[in-house]
């Protein structure tokens with residue numbers, strides 16, 4: 001960590017919050033960020049056991065982590081979440097600031113335009129756009145000068161990867177990319193960097209564990225991918241950890257595809 005850049009007291013461990021860290025990309029990001037010397041707050045929604053596994057993986061590396069429940073779709077719970085974060089920061093790490101926020105939590109799966117109900121559309125909006133936007137606002141007073149925000153978007157935002165049924169999902173992810181660029185501009189005054197990362201198809205539990213349930217979809221995805229295979233969570237988690245780290249201190253306002261050349 002470049003301590004001069006962040007105003008980080010030399011004795012305090014940097015701390016990152018990773019939402020949706022009970023599985024998949026979020027778990028990998030949490031572990032990879034911990035490998036770089038951060039304490040980690042790993043949030044989960046429905047599977048505390050998944051978050052506890054993430055905490056154990058980090059502790060096995062000699063790191064420190066805490067699991068806290070968070071429903072990203074429910075902004076009314078954000079003030080209480082912030083209080084829990086403040087308590088964890090004080091008790092676990094002796095600090096009152098965070099150095100990184102990774103807005104990763106989300107769900108996937110498509111719905112044909114003709115079948116889309118307003119309730120479905122609102123669910124995409126609440127979890128994939130409103131949640132990360134207002135969670136960042138809620139935690140802004142805790143973000144140290146020099147902190148990094150990484151928002152997880154999707155390769156589905158790009159032309160050439162527009163699968164039928166993804167107008168709701170990709171529409172929210174596209175809005176997140178644009179909003180993040182504007183936040184990079186606005187929060188740059190506080191030395192805070194904001195980037196988005198766009199994974200291609202990645203072997204996680206997304207879409208009701210679709211890759212596990214329907215492995216026959218994988219060869220077609222691999223064929224559409226320049227590097228010839230499905231993405232793995234660590235392909236993505238390592239890049240998120242890089243964006244959080246001081247190695248990326250001159251990168252802000254970018255949307256970085258991490259997709260092995262999917263749909264090139």
Ligand SMILES: NC(=O)c1ccc[n+]([C@@H]2O[C@H](COP(=O)([O-])OP(=O)(O)OC[C@H]3O[C@@H](n4cnc5c(N)ncnc54)[C@H](OP(=O)(O)O)[C@@H]3O)[C@@H](O)[C@H]2O)c1
Pocket residue numbers: 019020021022023024025026043044045046047048050070071072073104105106107108127152153154155198199200201202203204205206207
């Ligand atoms: N996998 C892909 O192919 C792919 C491609 C592009 C983008 N992405 C994006 O990558 C991100 C991570 O997804 P993943 O692939 O790692 O999926 P995953 O394995 O299903 O993990 C999703 C994570 O998000 C959490 N979560 C779900 N709904 C939530 C809510 N309402 N509030 C808080 N947390 C919630 C889950 O918590 P619980 O398990 O505790 O409920 C879990 O930790 C998502 O934003 C997704 O859109 C994934």
